[in-house]
C-alpha cells in the first residue's frame with residue numbers, strides 16, 4: 001500500500017508555525033499582518049475557496065478583508081481597487097481569486113498588484129524571482145506540492161520528475177521549484193508523445209492536467225511519489241458532485257506515496273497563502 005500523504009495534517013502543522021510567527025510579531029508590538037481577498041462574480045467554487053481563506057485567516061490570527069464584487073465589475077473598477085489596496089500600508093497581502101469573468105484581462109490584473117503584496121506569487125516579478133532563485137513570494141499550490149513531497153523525502157536532489165501540465169499557476173512554477181531542488185524535470189501535457197512511458201521513468205509525478213483519473217496505475221513505477229493537483233467535479237451516486245483527482249488513486253498503490261483528492265494538495269494551497277502573507281508583512285515592514 002502506498003503512503004497516503006495527509007495534506008490536511010501537514011497544512012495544520014504549517015498553520016501552527018504561521019500562527020506562532022504572527023503571535024510573536026504582535027507580542028513584539030508589530031502590526032498584525034493582514035490579507036485582502038478580492039472575488040469578482042459568483043463562481044460557486046471560487047466563493048467556497050474565498051470563504052475558506054477568510055476562515056483560515058481567523059484560525060491563525062491574520063486580519064482579513066473581503067471585497068466581493070458583482071460579475072459586471074469593469075476591469076477599470078477592479079484596477080482602481082487594486083491601486084487603493086497597493087497604497088494601503090495596512091494591507092500586506094492582496095489576492096484576486098481566479099478565474100475572473102471573461103471581460104477582465106487576468107494578466108493586467110495580476111500585473112497591477114504590488115509584487116511585494118502578491119501573496120499568490122503570480123506577478124511576473126515574483127515569477128522571475130522564482131526562476132532565478134532570488135527571494136520573492138512563491139505561488140501557493142506549487143510550494144504546497146513541494147512541501148508534501150519533502151514530507152516523504154526531504155532531499156529530492158537527483159530524482160527524475162515528470163510534471164504533467166504547463167499552466168502558469170501550477171505546472172511551470174512547480175517544475176522550476178523541482179529544478180532548483182536538484183531534480184531532472186520534464187514538463188509534459190495531455191498531448192505529449194508516449195506520456196505513459198515518460199511517467200514510468202519518473203521518480204516523482206506531479207499531475208496538474210485537469211482531467212479526472214487521467215494518470216493510470218501502469219504509468220507509475222514501483223516506489224515513485226505521486227502528487228495529484230487535480231480537482232475535478234464529477235457527478236456522484238447521490239446526485240451531489242464528487243471530487244476526483246487527475247490520478248486513478250486506487251491504481252497507484254504500488255507507489256511509495258500518493259496524495260489523495262480531497263485532502264492532499266488543496267489544503268496546502270491555503271496554508272501556504274497564510275504563510276506568504278506573514279512573509280510579505282515582514283518584508284514590507286523591514
Ligand SMILES: Nc1nc2c(c(=O)[nH]1)N[C@@H](CN(C=O)c1ccc(C(=O)N[C@@H](CCC(=O)O)C(=O)O)cc1)CN2
Nearest residue numbers: 049096097098099120140141262263264265266267269
Ligand atoms: N488567486 C488564486 N485563485 C485560485 C487559486 C490560487 O491559488 N490563487 N487556486 C485555485 C483554487 N484554490 C484556491 O484559491 C483552492 C482549491 C482547492 C482547495 C482545497 O482545499 N480543496 C479541497 C477540497 C475542497 C472542496 O470540497 O471543493 C481539497 O482538495 O481537499 C483550496 C484552494 C483556483 N483559483
